[in-house]
Amino acid sequence: MSANPPASPPRTAEQMLREAITDPRELTRYLSYLDRIKSEGMGTSVMVAPLEAAINWARANSLWPLTFGLACCAIEMMAVGASRFDLDRFGAGAFRPTPRQADLMIVAGTVTHKMAPRVMRLYEQIPEPKFVMAMGACTIGGGPYVKHGYHVVKGIDRIVPVDIYVPGCPPRPEALLDALFKLQARIGSDRPLAARWSKRAENELTGSARP
Numbered sequence: 001m002s003a004n005p006p007a008s009p010p011r012t013a014e015q016m017l018r019e020a021i022t023d024p025r026e027l028t029r030y031l032s033y034l035d036r037i038k039s040e041g042m043g044t045s046v047m048v049a050p051l052e053a054a055i056n057w058a059r060a061n062s063l064w065p066l067t068f069g070l071a072c073c074a075i076e077m078m079a080v081g082a083s084r085f086d087l088d089r090f091g092a093g094a095f096r097p098t099p100r101q102a103d104l105m106i107v108a109g110t111v112t113h114k115m116a117p118r119v120m121r122l123y124e125q126i127p128e129p130k131f132v133m134a135m136g137a138c139t140i141g142g143g144p145y146v147k148h149g150y151h152v153v154k155g156i157d158r159i160v161p162v163d164i165y166v167p168g169c170p171p172r173p174e175a176l177l178d179a180l181f182k183l184q185a186r187i188g189s190d191r192p193l194a195a196r197w198s199k200r201a202e203n204e205l206t207g208s209a210r211p
């Protein structure tokens with residue numbers, strides 16, 4: 001019988017800050033906050049985190065996919081949501097029936113020219129921030145229809161921006177989970193506030209009234 005491997009020691013707040021913040025000046029600022037908190041005797045009861053890291057953590061771990069499937073790939077997507085693969089474990093199992101409550105669009109299946117305007121409409125109805133996963137060969141580039149399928153869109157990225165591609169025909173549920181982890185990692189490195197402030201500065205320069 002093999003012994004369980006020894007549990008790794010918990011990471012310190014300083015280690016977590018060093019991992020989360022790449023800008024040296026920002027890191028110095030947060031480490032000084034941490035020192036001040038420790039010097040006031042609150043080291044174990046207060047958590048310090050950059051606001052962007054907290055926003056990214058919440059966004060990456062509460063993705064709500066839109067409920068729709070276009071062809072056979074959707075069966076694999078449904079399998080990911082069921083008990084064997086249990087997408088809920090990773091904070092992305094709350095499939096929503098309306099785009100207004102979703103932030104992840106998994107395009108699973110063949111996109112025909114007839115369906116393309118509906119896919120675009122659904123994408124436009126999802127509020128920001130939103131993410132798109134292209135699942136399967138048909139969605140990515142036309143798949144088996146690439147040569148003679150006059151009715152198939154040869155790549156979903158021709159009609160909506162794609163964040164991550166999941167190759168296969170169909171991709172296994174594990175591949176979809178792997179894509180989800182990569183998307184979550186990408187969301188973790190976003191700069192949502194920096195983007196917002198730079199947009200505001202741009203609007204002030206161009207005289208646009210929108211925030």
Ligand code: SF4
Pocket residue numbers: 071072073074108109110135136137138139143144168169170171
């Ligand atoms: S990629 Fe394969 S499994 Fe997926 S929709 Fe196309 S033909 Fe079906």
